[in-house]
Amino acid sequence: MTESxxxxxxxxxxxxxxxxxxxxTVGTLNRMSALPTNPGGWDGPYREILGVARRAVDDTLALERDWVDACTRFxxxxxxxxxxxxxxxxxxxxxxDGREPLWHAWFDAAEHLADAGPAANALAFPVNAAFQAWKDAMEGIQQTAAETAAPQSAAKTGQTAEKPAKGTKASS
Structure with missing residues (x-):
């Protein structure tokens, strides 16, 4: 990338x-204005609003990746x-990458609420799957941080550092 x-x-x-x-904004407002007055007719608009939000999150994550690439080139x-x-x-x-599965788990749980039908059944959404996605994402971020920190610390001190094996944590 050139300065120009x-x-x-x-x-x-x-x-x-x-x-x-x-x-x-426009997608949500358009669907909100079309909401029916009876709760029984909310399924379609609810799913459409979830779809708009899911696309916004996915597009934002892709944009963040592109932004990182641009900043790195600079x-x-x-x-x-x-x-x-x-x-x-x-x-x-x-x-x-850690936030992406969290968002997908959240949207899947929100869609499950629509599948559950009446509010009494809606409490059975997959909480465990969302918590597992959170745990997996945090472990992945910690692993990447440990792998990234070791070579940078070694570069500062002039020493060589070995990358920790996958699934292990870097020692301090």
Whole structure:
């Protein structure tokens, strides 16, 4: 990325973000205005609103990944920042990848509420699946952080650091 293309790339990313916000707002408001007055007719609009929100979240996660890539390209063009740019990007990508299954579990649970029918049955949504997704995401983020921190710490001290084996934690 050259210095002349950097502002255009970041402006395009910002424009994507504004389109995501607009689609979410307009899509939700259009469906909210069409809600029926009787609770029995809410299934269709409820699912449509969930679909609008799910698309906004998925589009935002993709945008965040593209933003990290753009920032990394910019930082790598600045002398002496390349190792830190890659390490920071790895951590941010891990956070994005960690949030994605959490959002999907939340939307799946919300859709299950619609499938459950009457409110009395709605309490049976898959809480355990959502908690397991949270636990798995946090473990993945911690593992990536440990793997990323070891080489960066070694670079600062001039030592070499070995990557911890998958499924193990880095020792301090």
């Amino acid at each position: 293309t950097q502002p255009q790339e970041f402006m395009a990313l910002e424009a994507r973000w504004l389109r995501i916000c607009q689609d979410l 930082e790598e063009s600045v002398p002496y920042t390349e190792p830190f740019a890659k390490g920071n990007a790895t951590l941010v990508r891990a956070a994005i």
